[in-house]
Amino acid sequence: MKSIGIDLGTTNSVIATIKNGVPYVIPNNEGSRTTPSIVAYTKDQKILVGQLAKRQSVINPKNTFFSIKRFIGLRKNEIDINLENLPYDIITDTNNNIKIKCPAFNTVFSPEEISAQIIRKLTDDAKTNLNEPITKAVITIPAYFNASQRQATIDAGKIAGLEILRIINEPTAASLAYGLDKKNKTILVFDLGGGTFDVSILDVGDNVFEVLSSTGDINLGGDDFDKNIMSWLIEIFNKKENLNILEYPKSLQRLTEAAEQAKIQLSTHEETEISLPFLITKPKDGGEPRHLNTTLTRTTFEKLNNTLINRCKEPLQKALLDAKLEPIDIDEVVLVGGSTRIPAIRSLIKSIINRKINESANPDEVVAIGAAIQAGIITGEMKKMLLLDVTPLSLGVETLGEVMTKIINRNTTIPASRSKTFITASGTQTSAEINIVQGEREFVSDNKILGCFYLEDLPTHMDNSRSEIKITFDINEDGILAVKAQEKKSKKEKSIIIQNTSTLDENNVQSIIDEAEKYAEQDQEKRKFAELASQAEIFCLEIEKILQLNESTINETEKIKIKTLMNEIKLNIKTKDFNSLQNHYNELKLILDQLTKN
Template sequence: MRDPIIGIDLGTTNSVVATVEEGRPRVIPSRVGGRLTPSVVGFTPNTTERVVGAPAQALAKEHPDCVVWATKRFIGRRFTPELVQAARSVVPYPLLGGTTGDVRVKMAGRTVPVTQVAAMILGELKLDAEAYFGREVRRCVITVPANFDDGQRQATREAAAIAGLDVLRLINEPTAAALAYGLSRGFQGHALVFDLGGGTFDVTVLEVTDGVYEVKATGGDSALGGEDFDLKIVDWLLSQIDEPLRESVHRDVVSQHKLKVAAEQAKRELSEYEETLISLAGLGDQSQSARKLTGLETVLTRSFFDQLCEPLSERCLEVCRAVMKDAGMAPSAVDTVLLVGGMTRVPLIRQLVTDFFGKAPSTEVNPDEAVALGAAIQADELARQSGAALLLDVVSNSLGVGVLGGKVRRLIPRNRSVPVVAREIFHPGRHGQTEARIPVYQGESDLQDENRKLGEVVLRNLQAGSRGDTSLEVTFELSNEGLLAVRAVDLQSGLSEEVRMEARPHLPVREADRLVKEQAAYAQKQAQQDARKSEDKFRKLLERGEKLARLLQHSAEENPGEEAQAAVANVRSLLESGHSALQAQDAEQCAHVARQLTQLLAGR
């Protein structure tokens, strides 16, 4: 039997893991039940026990200072005062800087790298998959937003390594969603993926022809998502609190969490109803012994919510206009619009898409699961190498180097097909230099200050001479998953060397090794607990299977026939195999029987 392989959507709000069985992609349920795992991580206040997903969400109700969420917005980013300032308007927990410039978060009195938070979520999804298959799972494909830069992609791979996963490939989320849609429905034509998740927004146009998925253009906003729509409601609720107490409510972590939960719940309810009642109590500074608390009760209508979010809606439209321009297409030329991400369930967004493209979006794809299913399809394709699907992606943001005068010289333009190699000759900034530092930027502006600095290419031991006589050839090589490799050659001496991106944040080697060991120890302990729970669940499942067999036997006696007898024989065979596997302590066979029995009991 082939080793299991999975696809993972590591989301800002929720994460999903999926696989392909019998040619069909399926979501793997979590061990606590449900198909989505909240991307929430915490530590219990007294025992400092790790909690991930739904248990962490529950912990946040009583101890919001022990929990973090939406950390995907900070993974692979460099710690800067500007990032800290921007984060204050999005999340209540503090950001801190690591020794290499990486971003860290504080919860339950502990400082944790954002990369480790991602690893904890990935590790939980890995455990879910191992419980599902009854054996170790290592190989995977992970999706990332199309506008993730090199540092963010490298950090995602680093998190996967800590979690004990081997990443076969990173693929862009919109491409994965289109893959899930196209292969399952035989679609051909131009598809636009409108991906508005919890923390990022991507728009991608693809041409699908005979199993080839060619990205024509992609764009997005890495600081726009469902969290921002929630914050519009939070700000509106804060404005209704009396001035003397407003600031204390704004500063209080417990109060802020209550407002955030209420805002998200209101947004969900407005997807079904025209208005919703918001009622909150116990708002104020919880840290003071003689605290003065207040409450809030108000009604939010769908039409007013739409008005509150108008600036965010316009940002969505700006991205759509830019992508259609880059693709050289009119909005009406798109054959189908696929909605991805939980925010696309909101009527405001669906109406915005309908108005802009002149057609209602497709509702055939589950917006919460499409990306993970596409990742699973790609993972299965990479394992089998059947040639059923070929992905041709593009560069989501231009890449260039900083030159004199604060300008940027573009080497790889946006929407260029990947993989791609670009070379450029540079000269030192002054005579007699023995070291050259070449800054690398991502973005569309001609000015360095208006782009994101990814790092610096450092070339040392140059032969000192006149500026014009020293020629440095810098090569950018961008892989098909958006990872950047840089190489420099001193053409005068003929010497070449691989150079490092010194400004790219990463974890120190010793710390990364320690986190790998910590995760492995946690996973081993958790797997032992899961094994005991799985055995109990399997025994109960076999009991339900016995009842089903008796019902089918009774039905076959009343209505004899080959089909009825075959159904009985099938269940009896599964039960026999299940009891044998249980006796032999064969976890993989138990899991195999459990999957088949569960489908039979569900009537599938």
């Protein structure tokens, strides 16, 4: 049975395998090496995928679904897309999960189900081409997919009937494809696909591929360039014809296709004609059919998309900074994704990294080839290589004072396992709440809570000693996180796997890291106060117990002084007066030391 690699793309998808020891892109039944990531459901209960779905999209816009990768594993409040410009309808279930409305079948589908149709089409065509069964696959994902998106991609593969050997990041897969015959190279992979943008820097040598850094923008891709062209066309048309084209779904679908074609044309031409006769055949005002004819120049295209082009700059610079490299340290730049053909994008890359771009591989196919290589490595068809990926954001737990304590730092090579031991706030505490947090800020409220669980039935300690809880974070090759908490004395433990909750904020990872840097000094001051306040509160609880146990041996003057200081500490915590809190806390500790000596 053959194993395959799948690049499940936003715009197009590709499938590849290892044939006679060499990576091989498998053409689909239509003879093309790429398959449009489009699924359509027809009134006569047929399911169309790929080119057939694309061809009928104009006459069936409400039941033709594209760019689904941008929704997989997310909730509606987490997407950064103008849904008004989509010809089909997106709704949510009771948990705010995205569902896509399908009038033809009178039902709704999850993004995983629609993605599974694309995977099934790729797999079925591959079976026909190779004339043998296919049951196992490696699927690629953007480097900045969160845990929910990663798990949703695995689920889509399972729905399609495949055993998912592994999911790997698209830039990493590309480096495998480009780096097969290279030794001791530092490679920058610039991946601008239809829906996401990643930059990864890798060290390649002696069959070891190590990711040094990975940054990106999960809400930036070729679709966004198309949408800006589309908005420009809508403005021109509505102004000229005094109509709102958003009320005509079939016309919107034609505009979507025209915008994409214009972008492609401008990669090789200075201007392109956009001609859409009978864009609206039956206007609601009862007038004559309306047409659209205009010219889009490359200069206008770059002005329309200037913000998007510039958004590619910061992650590129950040990747270098995270890898502790200068542009001169990069040996090769390789491109992934059809949108890297945009001349302005290539100019941007060259302006920062003065290296010739490696164009030895097709940017549309290289990710699938890398996935096939990884599948071959796992199944033994390819020579063993070591693939070392990284986790993009830090992971930790909430500790006293709503502080985030990191257990695994960002850019840690995965798979990874890290542990830290914590103590309970008091000896009488019988349960501990474990909040799992992801992000770069010092406080939980500024980061993302991934999940929560409780470790219960902790042993109590009459001598006021406290329970020790060891918390272990394990990230597997797919970036899926497992967390275990164990009380050291009783060995009681509880664990959770983070797979059904989104792990990133609505903003992209880059902005999270930028915020962490911007507020670093302020956060450190807040953290210092939170830690001191927590220590002081715990100390006051211990003092109260000491007063109760030694009431007869402590004189009234000392008692009044201690209680006064404790009240001052409570007031300092309330008013967030760090210096006074520090002084009163130290004074209280000094009194306790004297009492202990006596």
